[in-house]
Amino acid sequence: MQYRFKHKGKIPSLTDGLLESYTHTPTGMEHIDYAELPSRSEMINVINGLMSLLFPGYFGPKRPDRENLPFFTGARLDQIYEILAVQIFMGLRHRCRGDLSSCGNCETLAEDITCAFLKELPKIRQILATDVEAAWRGDPAAKSFDEIIYCYPGLFAISLYRMANYLHKAGSLILPRFMTEHAHSKTGCDIHPGATIGDEFFIDHATGVVIGETTIIGKNVRIYQGVTLGSLRFPKDKDGNLLRDQKRHPTLEDDVIVYAGATILGADTTIGKGAVIGGNTWITKSVEPGAKIILKQ
Amino acid sequence: MQYRFKHKGKIPSLTDGLLESYTHTPTGMEHIDYAELPSRSEMINVINGLMSLLFPGYFGPKRPDRENLPFFTGARLDQIYEILAVQIFMGLRHRCRGDLSSCGNCETLAEDITCAFLKELPKIRQILATDVEAAWRGDPAAKSFDEIIYCYPGLFAISLYRMANYLHKAGSLILPRFMTEHAHSKTGCDIHPGATIGDEFFIDHATGVVIGETTIIGKNVRIYQGVTLGSLRFPKDKDGNLLRDQKRHPTLEDDVIVYAGATILGADTTIGKGAVIGGNTWITKSVEPGAKIILKQ
Amino acid sequence: MQYRFKHKGKIPSLTDGLLESYTHTPTGMEHIDYAELPSRSEMINVINGLMSLLFPGYFGPKRPDRENLPFFTGARLDQIYEILAVQIFMGLRHRCRGDLSSCGNCETLAEDITCAFLKELPKIRQILATDVEAAWRGDPAAKSFDEIIYCYPGLFAISLYRMANYLHKAGSLILPRFMTEHAHSKTGCDIHPGATIGDEFFIDHATGVVIGETTIIGKNVRIYQGVTLGSLRFPKDKDGNLLRDQKRHPTLEDDVIVYAGATILGADTTIGKGAVIGGNTWITKSVEPGAKIILKQ
Secondary structure (H helix, E strand, O other): OOOOOOOOHHHHHHHHHHHHHHHOOOOOOOOOOOOOOOOOHHHHHHHHHHHHHHOEEEOOOOOOOOHHHHHHHHHHHHHHHHHHHHHHHHHHHHHHHOOOOOOOHHHHHHHHHHHHHHHHHHHHHHHHHHEEEEEHHHOOOOOHHHHHHHOOOOHHHHHHHHHHHHHHHHOOOOHHHHHHHHHHHHOOOOOOOOEEEOOEEEEEEOOOEEEEEEEEEEEOEEOOOOOOEOOOOOOEOOOOOOOOOOOOEEOOOOEEEHHHHEEEEEEEEEEOOOOOEOOEEOOOOOOOOOOOOOOOO | OOOOOOOOOEEEEEEHHHHHHHHHHHOOOOOOOOOOOOOOOHHHHHHHHHHHHHEEOEEEOOOOOOHHHHHHHHHHHHHHHHHHHHHHHHHHHOOOOOOOOOOOHHHHHHHHHHOOOOOOOHHHHHHHHHHHHHHHOOOOOOOOOOHHHHHHHHHHHHHHHHHHHHHHHOOOOOOOHHHHHHHHHHHHEOOOOOEEEEEOOOEOOOOEEEOOOOEOHHHHHHHHOOOEEOOOOOEEEOOOOOOOOOOOOOEEEEEEEOOOOOOOOOOOOOOOOOOOOOOOEOOOOOEEOOOOOOOOO | OOOOOOOHHHHHOOOOOOHHHHHHHHOOOOOOOOOOOOOHHHHHHHHHHHHHOEEOOOEEOOOOOOHHHHHHHHHHHHHHHHHHHHHHHHHHHHHOOOOOOOOOOHHHHHHHHHHHHHHHHHHHHHHHHHHHHHHHOOOOOOOOOOHHHHHHHHHHHHHHHHHHHHHHHOOOOOOOHHHHHHHHHHHHHHEEOOOOOOOOOOOOOOOOOOOOOOOOOOOEEEEEOOOOOEOOOOOOOOOOOOOOOOOOOEEEEOOOOEEOOEEEEEOOOOEOOOOOEEOOOOOOEOOOOEEEEOOOO
């Protein structure tokens, strides 16, 4: 069908309306004349490439075999190295100077972070192996390890979190959050890159899980869909501004289980070793080790 | 591997089975010989283009600068204008006549809606600026405005809702719901385009939030993941058919906070100004201004 | 910008680190020298093609009319047949021998499953027609059948579940779970392919819903976002290994309604015919037919 547009003559005035808006809206609603932000599509390429290095044969376009594995791995690393270093640089430069000139340090720091991170991948794989094992122990519906790695959204979210957490601690800016938000969009599971999470972590079903920035989770913890580990109140300074670097989220000790939809809030809330938190509860005080908390019916 | 198919001779009879099914299933399961519905892929292009007009430099493929901004904006508007007008037309025609002929009015109306909507974008940006500011005030984990705009799923869902709400009120059909369902798929946050929502709105984490069609929300309201603002019962006419245009959803006055997983239902349920609703509660009656409601432990 | 990389000389040692990790991590973290797994991108093509056969004109790139419908349908079936048979084969072979040789039976079985499944599509359409009707009866916000088919995430998740359930019962491996996890990622609604679900099933909003592997759901059941139908405890054998084929999930009889965020757990938990389960409840015991259960305020 040929559409007969009658009012395209209005486009210049529509354009003027927006251009005026770009000049007058409060700072921050547009990102013009500043240094480019990291690229969403490049970062998604990097994430896909990293998943294929963590779990070769489960992710990535090509099945590797023992003969091609060295080439496959080296070529993939080479590609990720260049893209990731530039993206980390963009995240740093954006906060450092905010314009197109470079302080020099950002470039060096970006490449150092990239090297250290890629060197860490084998250690991240070791931890993820304990997470896969925990999923196998924790879910009778799992038919095999490969189903967990190939299909389980919780493992995908944990994998991206463990990489983002390393980058976050190494000083990378914006990118770590982008990575966990990518997992959030794919899986519904929102783990802040700043959270601290021990080995053997299993999140079943994953949708609706929120794990806040200053949460501390021990070993062998299992949580279910819809669980929130959040903050109860926000500390402020004397001028009423939020304090952004205080502990605000709870601590879960080793061997804790939290069932679907439980909400656990507060910096001083500690769930003791081996405690079981029933579904749909609202917990704002500490729970003794080994205790079982269940919603009143 | 060359796969040796043995039973491809069955395809004609498989085809006949489906063709017979297309003739005999109840009305509505197929959309054949009727006017084409709006295109999913074109609409996603439009949505991406609109996000780059709302937040230039944060969304879209190219970093704009002060020199190229007029061309960038004009060219983007020109492109969106044509696609959006046709898609709005398809949504209208589909309901108007349901066939390939056109009533004439649909074309005119579609272009009028398109013009008015694009003219509204600067005003929508002003409101979204208050939403960004509210996120900054409401989340200690936010490191900067740019992180909120670049990464936060709640702001993405609110942006699409504010555009879809305008189109919905202007008489566009099907498209507004498609837009909010696109945000729903990306973010887990389901805001009906018919809802009424004031300035300074912040949804943290966003997954699992449902805001029903006739919900009314005041200024400076903050809600968390898993919050439902829903209907309690469905009014029916004397023949037992659902009445589809009655208020069914609650009202939240200014300055209300609703924590994770709370469910607030019913047309007559009003949460008074400044009230705080604790997580995982089930609210079907009005709450006084300033009250704090917490789930019994 | 030309980025000056300084440390790319480290890539060989980074590669060696990963290669060593691929040799030493516990079995299952890499999939090397084994038969290729099904392809994610091919499976997504198959899923999109199947949706266009189930709902022609609502899904798929091209509007069909009565004249082109036979060609459209036959060509689509032909294409899906070949891809799906190979993907089903890959899923079977992976578990059967785990290497590149073929037992011969897997090829035959894969094509038999493909034929039987495609022959079943008209019957699946009949059941889905009752699901669309149930959505229309159950949601006053629905403006028309086409909005439900075109936009509703719950119907998308149910459509993929009904196909995956057939494939699961026919003996297909890995693929059925991949299909429901694809729906899970798109909609936030996680229905295990092994669940048993009657006609006229409606899931509104869908995000956060989890329906476990051994759940049994009758006719005309309606559930809302955030509802979990899960397991309460995991039966183990005398060596402490999980028993993976026992009933662990609840039974919902005909005409049950479950509101947002309710958690219903346990193999012996039966929700009787016509019962209504209020939002945010935690149910671990059976509920009488016709009963109404509401969270204490």
